[in-house]
Amino acid sequence: MSAPENLSSPLGLLAELTHRCPLACPYCSNPLALDQRADELDAATWARVFREAAAMGVLQLHLSGGEPASRRDLIEIAAAARDAGLYTNLITSGLGIDAARLARLKQSGLDHVQLSLQDVDAETADRIAGYHGAHARKLAFSRMVVEQQLALTINVVVHRANISRVSALVETAAALGAGRVEIAHAQYYGWALRNRKALMPTPAQVAQAMQEMESIRPRYAGRLVIDMVVPDYYARRPKACMGGWARRSLNVTPSGRVLPCHAAETIPGLEFWSVRDRPLAEIWRDSPAFLAFRGTDWMREPCRSCDMREIDFGGCRCQALAIAGDAAATDPACELSPLHTIMRKLAESDASTDDDEYQYRGRSAAELAIAIPVR
């Protein structure tokens, strides 16, 4: 079978093993409507998906969620990933993994652990996570990861409540023994879009954070890799979202739907295929959702004739939908978009509010009052 010319082999697979999670972060990347536990793929199906992914050229697998440790069969799943030859990264909150379970994960061949932190100190971190005591447990987990000589990345999603502490967050990652830190500005889809007013930083805060990051970077050379996810709303040009739609990676939801990116289901009218019904390679090649924005044929102006079209691929489809109301529009993060100024004004307006109340997934106000003692 010959592949179409514009079809490349994917490099990465994000496996959302479950949408269950003890935390309720207000920027959660999971959809507003979560897959139910009863619908989750079993370990044998995941093992088949991993083998198919490896055969297609996928090199890196991210075991994610929700909280992947919510799955009782996580060890079995991780072992299947490594058996398939995939570089296996566990993306976790650390909650639900004790030293013994971590040791078994390591034995099963896990390559790397990515742990999220919400802030540098427990009080604000726990408020953001919507879970009292989470921060202390995360720190304890990070020590276990380092003690067991597993490679550790610390990931921090950055927004108005913690952006003034980016330097301290990087230093915390270094002090915990991480080899890499990801400072990721919140991406406003799903839950983060719903909480945008409470999350959006001001342009001055963003500029200050970017400057701090550049000035501290040399200090950590060879010791800590620092990766940044840029803040779209204040950018001049869009990011190459996912390295281009349906070009480098795929995402499998807990119930088996295959998406070009984790937020793709926010786009109405896309038809997603499931690993329950079809082999992964066929879905990658032919599924309507993957074909919808693969390559450059779908583009209109100003993208269509732009010199950057195969560099940024028109930016992010989900963001185009969220702001322009049209997933095929130019990402308004681009200064060539007619909506670029409007997007920036939206951000500035949200950032200037005093509204710091989060809407947490799966939490009623009454539950939160118990979970999070208010100052």
Next chain:
Amino acid sequence: MPETTAPDRPRLAPGVRLHFDQTRNAWVLLGPERVIETEGPASEILRRCDGTRTLSQIVDELAALYTAERAEIEGDVKDMLTELVSKRMVV
């Protein structure tokens, strides 16, 4: 700013491994959010970064393998490893 140099007994950093990619028919260095495709000599160097061989041994072996000037090989090996140390792929 701390200078990075090639280590005396280089090894792949924790969480980094060398993998033969059958689809692309190439050795790749895999790390957290990193895929580095390596060409012939680079993969020969990386396969020897096992934490037991010294830098000098690696240079000797490469010089023999490619029947090349030791001094020239030494420069190439050091440059490559220094670069990978700064990316924290080698320690």
